């Protein structure tokens with residue numbers, strides 16, 4: 001029996017636990033945090049208490065080592081209630097913890113992972129720059145080795161979890177030289193928050209993920225010990241691509257969970273709201289919308305879980321994770337669009353959580369590689385000739 | 390200190406309950422079963438008691454295979470051991486028959502100082518199992534407990550607060566005791582992922598009638614002193630009445646009606 005769609009006992013218990021947490025502890029405060037654009041230290045600590053940071057990290061470093069499907073279930077359940085908290089968790093894990101866990105040396109892992117996995121600290125991933133977004137290889141930030149120190153100069157933008165009081169370190173992608181083929185040599189360097197020459201600015205005024213922390217980072221002759229290099233010099237670009245392959249699973253999970261939440265709100269509303277003397281869900285056009293939503297969510301879940309399963313089996317999963325990221329994000333868009341439609345005017349009011357879903361969805365078409373970039377990745381994987389650019 | 394928690398699996402309180410009318414039992418298939426919400430408070434109280442006084446917690450349930458879930462959840466919350474009491478002969482148990490099985494399990498566990506139960510289950514709603522358990526064991530019955538003030542295992546004493554009509558009663562009793570707790574006595578915690586990971590792998594041990602030294606002819610429907618003879622679903626509520634007119638008039642009519650119905654006094 002090779003095909004088995006059952007979740008394990010552990011995964012079912014985890015889903016129940018996270019759902020409980022999200023409904024009881026996140027739902028009551030989510031809108032207020034969103035209104036105030038406030039990052040929640042309390043909820044982040046609670047996610048740490050519950051063991052949600054470090055699900056793919058070995059117990060030796062304080063992780064729970066429950067695997068990617070479990071991780072994705074946790075993100076899904078939180079995104080079902082609130083995108084911002086799901087962002088803190090997904091970025092904390094996939095962008096903060098993962099590069100240190102997969103590429104760090106023993107000392108770096110011992111130094112950072114226990115606090116990160118306990119939810120006492122957050123790490124961030126500094127890739128995007130004002131002039132290097134989709135073209136992530138075009139980083140201008142430089143790191144020059146001077147004696148025993150790397151000296152960094154440059155800036156990063158849109159970096160999740162980078163400027164909170166508990167943000168302790170950023171994995172910075174920097175140009176460290178020129179390769180033999182003339183292209184820039186890119187490396188990742190761990191830069192602790194608070195290092196002289198490293199300043200941050202919290203970004204405000206977001207339409208999406210308003211309760212998630214996003215920062216601009218500036219490096220001005222910022223010196224860190226040469227031991228802070230992550231993995232080997234010149235491996236940065238590869239590390240970044242692999243990190244994003246994993247990160248895409250969690251963004252996809254946010255699309256899937258968000259769509260699930262939006263669908264449930266729509267189903268409930270359509271069953272309760274009456275016009276023309278009957279629940280609006282009984283009009284066939286609306287019932288069909290709900291049927292389409294449920295079908296697309298089911299499809300998305302199958303694709304995402306398969307990508308996670310491939311990842312857990314240590315098989316290539318880059319194509320499937322790009323497909324899942326793109327499909328789940330765009331599917332969430334279609335679902336939430338119709339979900340708001342079913343809510344009529346009320347769906348446009350902040351009093352209704354569907355309004356927050358509608359805004360938060362948009363990030364997923366853009367962050368960790370836009371939908372266009374996912375299509376480029378997929379095109380490469382399926383053998384479209386040329387570089388599909 | 391040795392603590393026992395009795396936990397029952399019940400249908401989700403938020404879902405619609407479906408009855409098998411001819412049989413007079415709940416239709417359990419297709420329903421999402423959960424831990425009886427009151428038992429979550431009992432479990433939390435056991436965890437708090439262990440944190441304060443040390444000791445071990447044993448969680449027990451009587452129920453079918455699926456009921457293992459509530460014990461697994463208790464394990465994820467770090468109780469020390471669990472047992473599921475199950476036997477075909479237990480089928481058709483009423484509260485007294487249930488209490489007899491639980492009492493036998495508690496005796497088998499041995500050296501128990503305190504038993505925590507929820508004040509009632511949300512499906513049966515009888516609220517008498519804890520008292521029956523105390524009676525069968527010959528232990529102090531402490532029902533509707535809103536706070537455990539102090540437990541002294543050495544001098545075999547416990548002091549609790551009970552929620553009584555219009556106030557609080559402070560009661561001192563001898564240990565061992567059976568304590569049934571009310572909602573709000575504490576804030577039940579969630580298991581964490583490490584706990585879940587450990588619990589998910591555990592094979593839940595079972596005790597049948599023979600393990601519990603129970604005579605099969607004296608358990609289940611054979612031991613039940615009550616029997617459900619009929620289940621009736623309440624008739625759907627008729628349409629209400631909408632009062633129309635000037636606001637003062639409506640208020641007067643509504644007040645009169647409420648007085649007639651004895652909802653308010655004139």
Ligand SMILES: Cc1cc2nc3c(=O)[nH]c(=O)nc-3n(C[C@H](O)[C@H](O)[C@H](O)COP(=O)(O)OP(=O)(O)OC[C@H]3O[C@@H](n4cnc5c(N)ncnc54)[C@H](O)[C@@H]3O)c2cc1C
Nearest residue numbers: 125126127128133134158159160366367368369370372373
């Ligand atoms: C809230 C938030 C959090 C974020 N968190 C992080 C983080 O933690 N770390 C981090 O490094 N980054 C982070 N980002 C940055 C994010 O990854 C980038 O915004 C994203 O990669 C897109 O880059 P850009 O914004 O510069 O858009 P651009 O690259 O300028 O894209 C603009 C448009 O052009 C399209 N486009 C670009 N190139 C092509 C092409 N070759 N073919 C077709 N279309 C193309 C894009 O698809 C898009 O539609 C975050 C962003 C946001 C908004």
